Amino acid sequence: MTDRPFHSSHAETLAVSLGRPPREPDAPFNEPVHLASTFVAGGEREYGRYGNPSWAAFETVLGALEGGTCVSFASGIAAISAVLDLVPHGGTVIAPRHSYTGTIAQLRDREAAGRLRALLVDVTDTAAVAEACGDADLLWFESPTNPALEVADIPALVAAARAHGTMVAIDNTFATPLLQQPLALGADLAVHSATKYLAGHSDVLMGAVVAADASVAEQISGRRALSGAVPAPLESYLALRGLRTLPVRLERAQANARELARRLDGHPALEEVRYPGFGAIVSLVVRGGAEGADAFIDRVQLWIHATSLGGVESTLERRRRWPSEAPTIPEGLVRLSVGLEHVDDLADDLLAALG
Numbered sequence: 001m002t003d004r005p006f007h008s009s010h011a012e013t014l015a016v017s018l019g020r021p022p023r024e025p026d027a028p029f030n031e032p033v034h035l036a037s038t039f040v041a042g043g044e045r046e047y048g049r050y051g052n053p054s055w056a057a058f059e060t061v062l063g064a065l066e067g068g069t070c071v072s073f074a075s076g077i078a079a080i081s082a083v084l085d086l087v088p089h090g091g092t093v094i095a096p097r098h099s100y101t102g103t104i105a106q107l108r109d110r111e112a113a114g115r116l117r118a119l120l121v122d123v124t125d126t127a128a129v130a131e132a133c134g135d136a137d138l139l140w141f142e143s144p145t146n147p148a149l150e151v152a153d154i155p156a157l158v159a160a161a162r163a164h165g166t167m168v169a170i171d172n173t174f175a176t177p178l179l180q181q182p183l184a185l186g187a188d189l190a191v192h193s194a195t196k197y198l199a200g201h202s203d204v205l206m207g208a209v210v211a212a213d214a215s216v217a218e219q220i221s222g223r224r225a226l227s228g229a230v231p232a233p234l235e236s237y238l239a240l241r242g243l244r245t246l247p248v249r250l251e252r253a254q255a256n257a258r259e260l261a262r263r264l265d266g267h268p269a270l271e272e273v274r275y276p277g278f279g280a281i282v283s284l285v286v287r288g289g290a291e292g293a294d295a296f297i298d299r300v301q302l303w304i305h306a307t308s309l310g311g312v313e314s315t316l317e318r319r320r321r322w323p324s325e326a327p328t329i330p331e332g333l334v335r336l337s338v339g340l341e342h343v344d345d346l347a348d349d350l351l352a353a354l355g
């Protein structure tokens with residue numbers, strides 16, 4: 001019996017049906033965890049740093065969801081590092097001033113070593129970013145940004161970059177391919193911290209780059225082999241297991257986030273409720289600065305005080321507790337990662353803690 005390929009463009013179907021072993025009698029439904037450092041010679045993999053069927057299954061599914069060729073990594077930051085390695089020596093990278101702090105740290109580190117020049121911009125200032133593309137090698141951005149939740153005009157920025165031959169990479173961690181597909185919008189690369197929504201259960205560190213062009217994907221997988229930042233087989237298995245349910249998880253989390261943003265809007269203890277209209281991250285600016293925000297966090301019972309995001313559990317964090325967070329982020333900004341609990345319980349806990 002052979003596979004009967006069924007063609008679909010629906011994310012729900014792709015997430016569930018792809019990346020499975022061939023349908024043969026007694027075959028398992030899921031690609032097993034292939035614990036292997038080496039493979040019998042004569043094939044394409046040869047050694048565990050060059051390939052593993054457990055990664056390949058995850059890459060098949062994420063590649064299909066993003067519409068490109070996926071290369072998975074040991075973490076999101078390893079994926080980001082591999083993309084920045086594509087920038088020629090002395091090249092210029094444009095990135096939002098409110099990028100993920102680890103991205104800024106990578107740019108700063110490379111800049112200090114004389115590797116590249118980083119130009120940090122307000123990603124909502126479309127005209128300024130478009131103009132800066134003139135002499136840039138890479139336009140890197142996130143949309144929405146973390147944790148300011150600014151949304152970029154992606155088609156306009158991609159068009160400006162294209163006009164100048166500037167490569168475009170979009171960190172799609174917050175939106176996921178279900179809410180935004182960078183490659184379909186004209187970007188060259190979509191980058192992920194699979195640690196967050198894709199894996200979704202706060203138990204895995206993993207990352208990925210999805211390239212529109214297969215030869216660029218090959219270059220990136222070459223970087224992965226050189227750096228050794230390969231994903232582990234067990235993590236790959238868990239991340240794919242998470243990815244199977246991403247559509248239903250995200251639907252619930254987004255509905256909860258939307259409803260919480262609505263219920264919290266105008267609360268007297270809050271200066272601001274930021275919600276970009278999609279996704280499951282809400283940022284609150286609590287009155288009373290750092291002190292007011294910390295007191296609020298101390299009082300919640302259901303929500304977990306923790307960094308990171310995108311798990312089934314609802315978590316919250318005052319971002320400026322990290323010295324590396326951008327000084328333009330308000331001291332009292334608390335980022336909510338809305339999970340899958342009942343929305344009334346999530347709201348009750350927050351409202352009680354706000355007093």
Ligand SMILES: *Cc1c(COP(=O)(O)O)cnc(C)c1O
Pocket residue numbers: 075076077078100102142146171173174192193194195196205206207
């Ligand atoms: C967490 C995160 C990263 C880094 O990913 P890790 O898996 O933690 O290495 C990159 N970008 C964004 C937007 C993130 O939230």
